[in-house]
Amino acid sequence: MKDVTTPAPTNLRQALLAATTRLREAGIEAPQREARLLAAHAARTDLAGLLRIDTLPAAAAETLDHILARRLRHEPMAYITGQAGFWTLDLEVSRHTLIPRGDSETLVEAVLDHLPDRNAPLRVLDIGTGTGCLMLAVLAEYPRASAIGTDLAPQAAALAARNATRNGLGARCTTVCCNWADAVTGPFDLVLSNPPYIPHEDLAGLMPDVVEHEPARALDGGEDGLVAYRALGNALPGLFAPGGIAVLELGIGQGEDVSAIMRAAGLEVTEIRPDLGGIGRALVVKK
Structure with a gap:
């Protein structure tokens, strides 16, 4: 029987640092703020709520990876969040x-x-x-x-x-x-x-x-x-x-x-x- 391993949660600080670096390299303005906005959307919270989070659940971390890839292709943030x-x-x-x-x-x-x-x-x-x-x-x-x-x-x-x-x-x-x-x-x-x-x-x-x-x-x-x-x-x-x-x-x-x-x-x-x-x-x- 195949062993299915549940993805581990992701440290939020590390995820934000990595996302900020990739956004900056892609020429996205205000990469640190953009990274936080993406993370907040992935975690289904706002920027204030993000301050109370230390670890992203596995599902939220997977969502962050997906929407970060979209933003790196210069898709506007509003289209990603839908609002x-x-x-x-x-x-x-x-x-x-x-x-x-x-x-x-x-x-x-x-x-x-x-x-x-x-x-x-x-x-x-x-x-x-x-x-x-x-x-x-x-x-x-x-x-x-x-x-x-x-x-x-x-x-x-x-x-x-x-x-x-x-x-x-x-x-x-x-x-x-x-x-x-x-x-x-x-x-x-x-x-x-x-x-x-x-x-x-x-x-x-x-x-x-x-x-x-x-x-x-x-x-x-x-x-x-x-x-x-x-x-x-x-x-x-x-x-x-x-x-x-x-x-x-x-x-x-x-x-x-x-x-x-x-x-x-x-x-x-x-x-x-x-x-x-x-x-x-x-x-x-x-x-």
């Missing part, structure tokens, strides 16, 4: 959507300043909703608002719906699989969008975490990075309610070009708001 934080939300993420980024919170800040009445019954449209992060952050701040999120990918539309339910916002949110705003009708008090804006030839120069793992359709802005903004410029005038605004995410250095597109569509540009890095990130327009 990401945005604004006040805890979101599910998948390979069918971009990972929410802190820079995009600039759009939410702009909304709060331009629409200061938190009790307004806003009707919100999020074009290319992805995880739903933008519209759900707005719904969390405006308790009487309702939202429609559109996405060309059915998997993304379904994910946004799950995130709405996950954050207790499902009753005020609908997701639709369609191209831009083709399947919805206005008027809307607020239109949000984080469109694909990377010029096609620049995609290859992005970090491997991004270009090798995140969906190209959500990144590729065409030859000049502005294809999506032209589509939005055509659509927005017919979507606004009286006094309505749109808040659009911008790529680096795109403020002037996108502003020109919006003005040519008969819209007024009221603000280009910088993110914490000083990059013009949120374009606010109205009729």
